[in-house]
Amino acid sequence: MAKAPIITPQAQDFPRWYQDVLAKAELADNGPARGTMVIRPYGYAIWERMVAEVDARIKATGAENAYFPLFIPESYLQREAEHVQGFSPELAVVTHGGGKELEEPLVVRPTSETVIGEFMAKWVQSHRDLPLLLNQWANVVRWELRPRLFLRTTEFLWQEGHTAHATEADAAAYARRILHDVYEDFMVSVLAIPVVVGRKTSDERFAGATNTMTCEALMADGKALQMGTSHELGQNFARAFGIAFQDESGTEQTAWTTSWGVSTRMMGGLVMAHGDDAGLRLPPNVAPIQCVVLLIRDESGAGERAALIAEALRTAGVRVRLDDRVDQSFGRRATEWELKGVPVRVEVGPRDLAEEQAVVVRRDTNTKSTVPLAGLAAAVADLLGAVQSSLLDEARARRDTATVDVSDLDGVVAAGRSGFARVPWPVVRDEGAALRAEALTVRCLQSVDGGVASDEGDDTAAYVARAY
């Protein structure tokens, strides 16, 4: 029986589809104040998985976590000219506290280069104090005129790393290490999202940076999403905040700093990169529930068997959930787990158990197979691996198909409508207005070998796309 679709089909209205998925998969709600977001338990569980994976990678590079204040004296922002100019339009400013007007307004952090710079200056005296590698997990506020859940909210959660180095080369190397070993690796191997990694043009650079590098992903609707950035800040903030040290020869030198971050925006990217008309599709590596054991009917001891099966899977290292809510219909529950993107379902009822088997369904392809209970744990483990890699393959194939080499502006406009136009940088360098008219932007630049461009030279390739 053909039922009305549970969520709006992607092809009909992609933004609506996105909202439907967030609601039906119980990921997030709009908060009461404009632009704010309530992350629901299931959505937050996914975020916690992201945090765990990113945090481990950050720590592997030697950085340590710390915490800096939410409120920043307004004067701090003003110390770096480009920085304050870039951020002032989206600042939330506290002017009153304790019932009195404050002598100096406090900015709610939009990012923490300034406070952290102030403290780095205190902590760094000697070359022996470098590199100083810090990270913090925090919320930040950027006043948004057009918010969209996860993709662009006034308050969002993120990780911001801030480092100080003795040399420009060391800072540059570290910013690249974060870009590749933390962000790119996480996005590809955990989120199963292939990314185009490159250099931002000066127009798109972070306010106050000398170089911004980015991981750009392609969503199912052909629009690009900036998933993470890593910045070389040169000596801009070090000079503004006096981050200086004595080198081996006793000469005072100014440090070189970096900053880098990924945010809850990745949640939106995850949804839009893998989701289909049946809802979310989560890669097992980031799925809070990797496998749900769905009890069909509790007869002939089926309930106890199902619990044992779930327990066995848990022992085998699978993040498993037992769904024995037999008072709700099978179809409803199956649909619910499908909407939530759980990679693998194990369906068991009296019939299967009598034959010592279970029906196993993978979410990405919706294919079913019958598996003997004796080999279930191994089969589920195999399937989780298969789902992880096939989601990545699928996303990569779509990205590759949607990436078109072109050589002139018309080609850029045509290809940019549905994906990435890859074009020699000089072709679009001075075409900002023309691109904007087509809602296109240069996402990043790559060098001839496909690596991150080291400058904006004539031999670099520009990736142009519509973007979130």
Next chain:
RNA sequence: CGGGCUGUGGCGCAGUUUGGUUAGCGCGCUUGACUGGGGGUCAAGAGGUCGGAGGUUCAAAUCCUCUCAGCCCGACCA
């Protein structure tokens, strides 16, 4: 901040043009029964200051004035 639109049970909407008696519908929710291998069926229920304020009128969801909020499209952004 410019242009367009919308506010009616939790969600989605009808009703407004042409004022009229208990403001409807779908989904969801509650209770019960029968069910059960892809949003099951039936029955009985709960739930609404019609965004807010003021006005016109015998009578306002409906007409008038003001106001607030949200959405979409543009310029800015992780």
